[in-house]
Amino acid sequence: MESEELRNVGLKVTTPRLKILSLLENASEKHMTAETIYRQLGESGEVIGLATVYRALAQFEAAGLVTRHQFDGGQTVFELERGPHHDHIVCVRCGRVEEFYDKVIEERQRVIAAQLGFTLSDHALTLYGECNDPACRESKA
């Protein structure tokens, strides 16, 4: 139940928060902007202030329930933090996002940080390229 998730991280259980969480869990797109969340909620009859959406997302992020990404050029997207850590590859033509996890890269990062005298706390890795989806190929021509 979503109420549990909220309680577990010390947030009051409110309607807006529940709706936002549940939208993130059920949406077809895994990566959504605050605007999109706001609009989709509105369309399904759940009118929630845009400021509230931003506030809730910020709190969810602080609580570790969601992560925030800034892909090149695009606007900030939020993603439900489910399952293990992963990084992203984004198609520069159609915007499709795939996820991946690479143990080698993760380990190298730790080594590099240590070598430079840093205690690693986080990282952001995004690859950009053109995907081989036929539909995407055409969209260029």
Next chain:
Amino acid sequence: MESEELRNVGLKVTTPRLKILSLLENASEKHMTAETIYRQLGESGEVIGLATVYRALAQFEAAGLVTRHQFDGGQTVFELERGPHHDHIVCVRCGRVEEFYDKVIEERQRVIAAQLGFTLSDHALTLYGECNDPACRESKA
């Protein structure tokens, strides 16, 4: 000479462009925001419109003379593209930026992209952590 760099990439040689390039080459900070560049030019008597700074930076980026970075939370910074490719590690406490290059990571990225059916065109990797600079340590306490 900076005029050469501009001509080589097909940009007219103008005073604002020369001043911005030369500031980037001589500044103590390697990573600068558009605002900072604008302000520093102003302070040294070279008053250049902020819009012009943004325009020039965008052109320099398109021409491959500078790269643009979006470190977490901070605003966009620009860096003169000199020497070989590198990634960054940023101190989350004092904001210090160090550069690094890791062949293993670079190679893994290419492999991963290929596996996922992407033709890699670019990537953004930034590590975040706490640095061990004594001055930084104190700033927390």
Next chain:
DNA sequence: TTGCACATGAGAATTATTCTCATGTAGGAT
């Protein structure tokens, strides 16, 4: 059931960046 700390909505405010448009200028052609 009540009180109060915290949450919400609406719109104003802020911040970063881009656009508009009237005017200026680099640099190729003459």
Next chain:
DNA sequence: ATCCTACATGAGAATAATTCTCATGTGCAA
């Protein structure tokens, strides 16, 4: 050297994304 034209510039307006303000509403512990 001079002229012409396409491109560049400055100033401020416009836009976009996000955060803030503040009056009002509500979860939930006592």
